[in-house]
Amino acid sequence: MIITSLLDTDLYKFTMMQVVLHHFPSAEVEYAFRCRTPDIDLTPYIDEIRDEIRGLCALRFTPQELDYLRSWRFMKSDFIDFLELFHLNERHIEVTASPKHNGEIEIKITGPWLHTILFEVPVLAIVNEVYFRNTQTDPDYAEGRARAAEKIRLLGANADYSECRIADYGTRRRFSKRWHEEVVLMLKDTLRDQFAGTSNVFFAYKHGLTPLGTMAHEYLQACQALGPRLRDSQIYGFEMWAKEYRGDLGIALSDVYGMKAFLRDFDMYFCKLFDGARHDSGDPFEWGERLIRHYEDNRCDPKTKVMVFSDALDIPKVLQLYERFKGRTKLAFGVGTNLTNDLGYTPLQVVIKMVRCNGQPVAKLSDSPGKNMCDDKHYLAYLRQVFEIEQTVGEA
Known part of the structure; x- marks a missing residue:
């Protein structure tokens, strides 16, 4: 089993998750997977990926892990109490072959933000390790x-x-x-x-x-749907962050x-x-x-x-x-x-990005157009207009 602890993720997943618990507990989201590396066929590994995700969903935080999280000054007791009951639910994630039959796979994560936020990092780690253990059986x-x-x-x-x-x-x-x-x-x-x-x-x-x-991009993206006005969503995100962490x-x-x-x-x-x-x-x-x-x-x-x-x-x-x-x-x-991932093999450029929050498209328009990911071109155009982004930014 690749993932053996729910701590095997990035810190900002926990810091964002605490904000979600305290300020956006009812938010519903959708994430989508993309492999940006050309000519990679992941479809032979779908069953292995599903098995690893099933194991991930069986994990719980141990008392020792919760004590460790509790030792951080910016983590609050009610959040740790919530994590004591938490587990990832397999019904919120689906792994399938692309209907385009091009070797790509689709990973779709849907459900309450609070209950799906911890999927992204370990699932990406699973995809990578499953791929490389099948293609590089004797690693250098x-x-x-x-x-x-x-x-x-x-x-x-x-x-x-x-x-x-x-x-x-x-x-x-x-x-x-x-x-x-x-x-x-x-x-x-x-x-x-x-x-x-x-x-x-x-x-x-x-x-x-x-x-x-x-914080990660998904936090400020979600604020596009959760804030009072789209133009103020970035300001709203920063203000809510400061409200939660009070300087931390x-x-x-x-x-x-x-x-x-x-x-x-x-x-x-x-x-x-x-x-x-x-x-x-x-x-x-x-x-x-x-x-x-x-x-x-x-x-x-x-x-x-x-x-x-x-x-x-x-x-x-x-x-x-x-x-x-x-x-x-x-x-x-x-x-x-x-x-x-520098052993002489080409790394996979895989991402899982939030694409909707509360039924509304969300996106980022970064300074590297290849990093953008949104399936709604009309929303991207609207976002450019609202934030006065003059150049045309393509989707990844």
């Missing part, structure tokens, strides 16, 4: 270790990089759970203070690491409507209220420069704020970003697939 772990060692060498190659810290963000697209854990332990043992922690709650729990994460978990996601729309809503109030922002699409160097100017224009010292970079990073790009922005702001780097 020696090659993977050599590549990981080279990444570690690059980070330690220059004394000027001693303050450059990276985190593991690679759960959803990892080669396998076993390899993910080996990489995490290698980083912990060799990078020491340069390893900031992991987004994976299970490995943080098991190995005494710092769990990292705040203060990293805002910047690319649900693109950087221009983000900065328009992220006014002096939010600049001072939030600890920083996360980059996840578009040119990271341009994003960083614009954010620094925005802080300065809003009478905030950029040196007191955090810029989190998390978009398709590898170590050379991390070091380039570090050299550009060190001393100008606080920096954090979340490296995903390049850490946990």
